[in-house]
Amino acid sequence: MKAIVLAGGFATRLRPLSCTRPKALFPVVNKPLLEWTFERLEKHNIRDVIMAVNHQTEIAVKEQKIPTHTLRVMYSRDPPRKPLGTGGPIKKAEKLIGHDSSFLVLNGDIFADVNYTRLLETHRKTRATATIALCKVDDPSRFGVAELAKDNCIRRFFEKPSPEEAPSKLINAGVYAFHPEIFEYMPENRAVSTEREVFPKLAKEKKLYGYIHSDLWMDIGKPEEYLEINRILLNRTKGTQNQQASRGSQVREPVAIGKAAVIGKRSVIGPNTVLGHDTVVGDDVRIQDSVVFDGAEIDDSTRIQGAIIGGHVKIGKRVSIPKACILGDYVKIRDDVSLAEGVTVCPAKEISESVATARNICC
Numbered sequence: 001m002k003a004i005v006l007a008g009g010f011a012t013r014l015r016p017l018s019c020t021r022p023k024a025l026f027p028v029v030n031k032p033l034l035e036w037t038f039e040r041l042e043k044h045n046i047r048d049v050i051m052a053v054n055h056q057t058e059i060a061v062k063e064q065k066i067p068t069h070t071l072r073v074m075y076s077r078d079p080p081r082k083p084l085g086t087g088g089p090i091k092k093a094e095k096l097i098g099h100d101s102s103f104l105v106l107n108g109d110i111f112a113d114v115n116y117t118r119l120l121e122t123h124r125k126t127r128a129t130a131t132i133a134l135c136k137v138d139d140p141s142r143f144g145v146a147e148l149a150k151d152n153c154i155r156r157f158f159e160k161p162s163p164e165e166a167p168s169k170l171i172n173a174g175v176y177a178f179h180p181e182i183f184e185y186m187p188e189n190r191a192v193s194t195e196r197e198v199f200p201k202l203a204k205e206k207k208l209y210g211y212i213h214s215d216l217w218m219d220i221g222k223p224e225e226y227l228e229i230n231r232i233l234l235n236r237t238k239g240t241q242n243q244q245a246s247r248g249s250q251v252r253e254p255v256a257i258g259k260a261a262v263i264g265k266r267s268v269i270g271p272n273t274v275l276g277h278d279t280v281v282g283d284d285v286r287i288q289d290s291v292v293f294d295g296a297e298i299d300d301s302t303r304i305q306g307a308i309i310g311g312h313v314k315i316g317k318r319v320s321i322p323k324a325c326i327l328g329d330y331v332k333i334r335d336d337v338s339l340a341e342g343v344t345v346c347p348a349k350e351i352s353e354s355v356a357t358a359r360n361i362c363c
């Protein structure tokens with residue numbers, strides 16, 4: 001059984017963190033999102049995984065050396081400077097996927113505990129060309145929304161409808177089972193949007209079905225969603241991750257502390273906080289509701305709340321980083337700097353003065 005993972009997008013909504021890493025490699029409780037996906041695929045006996053990537057993503061994924069265990073991982077690359085969208089990469093991988101059996105397609109930027117085995121079973125039973133995992137959300141307007149008939153055949157499919165237009169709260173979860181017939185609906189050598197070009201046609205021909213997924217699902221496309229998935233998973237694994245918290249500091253669960261992290265005296269970490277591997281936290285530091293990526297260094301008496309701190313960032317003493325701040329990789333923040341809520345800083349930028357209003361600080 002084969003799966004294709006779409007991982008060649010630009011993740012514009014997660015800048016500046018996505019300037020230096022693809023979304024599929026964002027750490028989720030100290031493990032790359034893609035590693036969670038690989039583990040789930042393995043659990044459901046998928047053997048071959050095709051990573052649909054661009055050149056940079058391919059390099060980054062290979063460098064990360066994610067354990068693949070029994071999976072065989074192949075790469076299918078979009079042409080240089082010609083992103084193929086969400087459908088073009090599937091068409092491009094047609095030979096690798098083959099025509100023998102139905103296959104899975106996964107957006108590489110979502111965290112979803114979908115039961116792939118059941119999705120594929122449902123797909124085979126209905127003899128659909130495509131079966132979309134659907135999940136219920138309060139506000140469907142940012143997503144593709146399905147109108148379902150009683151037999152779960154999708155009558156119509158609306159991409160990002162206005163609240164009045166949305167026919168239901170069942171949205172495209174970014175996980176699909178496709179019959180090889182799908183290739184006939186995808187033109188070759190150009191960008192294709194599966195959601196806008198392929199699904200509406202299939203719906204008209206009654207070849208599109210839904211599979212309702214009611215377990216955990218989260219798109220990590222936006223910073224607040226990224227923090228939320230970390231918070232949810234921290235709560236699931238509460239109390240199991242912090243053997244090496246240093247003496248003299250305090251950990252307020254739920255917290256995850258990476259390998260070789262060092263925490264100074266009287267510092268308070270948590271709740272809802274992830275400290276990456278090899279992070280160094282000084283004395284009297286307070287970090288809560290935040291994710292700190294690997295290798296970051298945070299000096300004494302600094303306060304971080306509700307923020308995302310990129311890899312290898314260096315933060316000085318008595319710094320204040322409040323809610324919705326995002327620091328790109330390798331950012332440096334000098335002593336005594338205070339940032340306003342919602343300040344984002346591009347990778348490797350140095351900040352030596354306080355910032356009073358929310359804005360993006362770039363080169």
Ligand code: GTP
Nearest residue numbers: 006007008009010011012013052083084085108109
């Ligand atoms: P935003 O710019 O923040 O919307 O992110 P995105 O374009 O990366 O995400 P989107 O939700 O549009 O894409 C869904 C999935 O398809 C993601 O896993 C992307 O990585 C992937 N994807 C999007 N565009 C391409 C593309 O041109 N080529 C490939 N190979 N994958 C893509």
